[in-house]
Amino acid sequence: MLTAFVRDGTVEHPAVFEVFARRLPEGRRFGVVAGLGRLRELLADFRFTAEEVAWLRARDVVDDATARWLAGFRFTGDVDAYPEGELYFPGSPVLTVRGTLGECVMLETLVLSVLNHDSAVAGAAARMVLAAGDRPLVEMGSRRTHEDAAVAAARAAYLAGFASTSNLAAGLRYGVPTVGTAAHAFTLAHATExxxxxxxxxxxxxxxTLLVDTYDVAEGIRTAVEVAGPGLGAVRIDSGDLAETASAARALLDELGARETRIIATSDLDEFVITALADAPIDGYGVGTRLVTGSGHPTAGMVYKLVAVGSSPGGPLRPVAKKSHDKVSVGGAKTAWRRAVDGVLAAEWYRVDGREEPDARPVQVPVVRGGAVVHAPTLEEVRATCRAALAGLPPGARTVAAGPAYLTAGLEGEPS
Incomplete structure (x- = not known):
């Protein structure tokens, strides 16, 4: 594509691309925008080295003119986006890229790989946070995904409301609070529990926190309290019927005088299991596999589509759109708006004429201008954005029960 654009001269024509999802994962009521903080850092460093350009040219992936173009590539355009931590719905113009046709095309895979992965994890994490209520959640999925994805997943889970992660690299890189417990191997490596x-x-x-289910939970708890005393911080249970086991554990801990010792549950948890455990005496959860793998966070399904393009460098833009069956898009650069009623999100729509909506708030914020980042909230600020966004949903949309998307972003003046 790029080589063709370079050869026919359209590479420098102005263009607008947008990221949106046509639908949410089945049964989900909302999505959570995540990854924007990572994307802005990657975008600033997005370059092609001499070695990379030489490799592309040697294998005839690009011609000489395109190789020269890549050697000097820098993104110099603009990016607007929904703030990280904000909710999105089908049709929401989550991110808009403006620049030349060539530079905008080059960003597609980078943008989608970051936003799709992180938003999928954040969406799953938010549902688990809502299910857990005031019980803290620990992200523990590092051993179930790619090593780099593990760090990104820890960040996405934290911004969606998880309390901490077991991934130390996420602590170092992003400041996510880190915690951890010993594995069964630690117990097995010693002569006795x-x-x-x-x-x-x-x-x-x-x-x-002592892991008490390597052999027998009751014996493990007794031994743990004998060793640490009644002031033991917590015990972790990682197997069996968690509700039944936690109830027995609470009774035994209280009997032994360890009334303040917390019970942490792990073992293939997700929002449905956490909901089922709502009445169990569990003080916190560790979630891994079903948070960071596809079974727990079905793809966010975001796409990156050209919505406007110019016929000459610096020329006016004309809207373009797909008309193919089931994959129709709406042409023209969009401005998204939302309206709340009594603090509850009630409608979202977008316009393509740029007009202001006096009784609504714009959703997108400027993120990049002329290739330079202009929006860089801290992870704690992003976390607050997500917390407020979730609080703005009506009770029916905050449950884990399957249902249609709470809202669908409609075309100008037709709020859903």
Whole structure:
């Protein structure tokens, strides 16, 4: 595509691309925008090295003119987007890229790979956060996904409301709070469970979390309290009927005088299991596999489509749109608007004429101008944005029960 644009001269024509999802994963009521913070960093460093250009040319992927174009590539356009942590719905123009046709085309895979992955994790994480209520969630999925995706997933889960992660790289890179417990291997490596607990407490102190289900949960709890005392921080249960086991564990801990010792549950949790455990005496959850793998976060399904293009460098833009069956798009650069009623999100729509909506708020914010980042909220600010967005949903849209998308973004003046 790029080589053709370079040869026919359209590479420098103005263009507008938009990211949106035609639909949400089945049964989901909303999506969560995530990855924008990572994307802006990647965009600033998006270059082609001499080695990369040489490789492309040697394999005849590009011609000489295109190789020269790539060697000097810098994104110099503009990006507007829904703030990270904000909700999105079918049709929401989540991100808009303006620039030359060539530079905008080059961003497609980068933009979609980041936004689709992180938004999928954040959407799943938000549902788990809503299901957990005031019980904290720990992201523990690093061993179930790609090593780089694990760090991104930890960040996405945290911005959606998880309390912490077991991934230390996410702590180093993004400042996500980190926590962890010992694995079963730690217990098995010692001659006795008592030896293992004593070793852990000696290093971490009595406020640590002891894994008590390697052999027998009741015996593990008794040993844990004998070693750490009634001030033991927490016990972790990773198997069996979690509701039944947690109830028995709470009763035994109370009997042993460890009334303040918390119970942490892990083991293939998701929003449905967490909802089912709402009445169990569990103080926190560790979630891994079903948060970071496709079974837990079905694809966000975002696409990157050309919506306007010029016929000459610096010339006026004309709207363009797909008309193919089931994949229709709406031409023209869009401005998205939302209206709330009594603090509850009630409608979202977009316009293609640029007109202001006096009784609504614009959703997109400027992110990049002339290739330079102009919007860089902290991760804590993003987390607050998500928290407020979720709070603005009506109760029916905050449950984990399957249902249609709460809203669908409609064309100008036709709020859903």
């Amino acid at each position: 008592r030896d293992a607990f004593a070793s852990q407490v000696a290093v971490q102190g009595k406020d640590t």
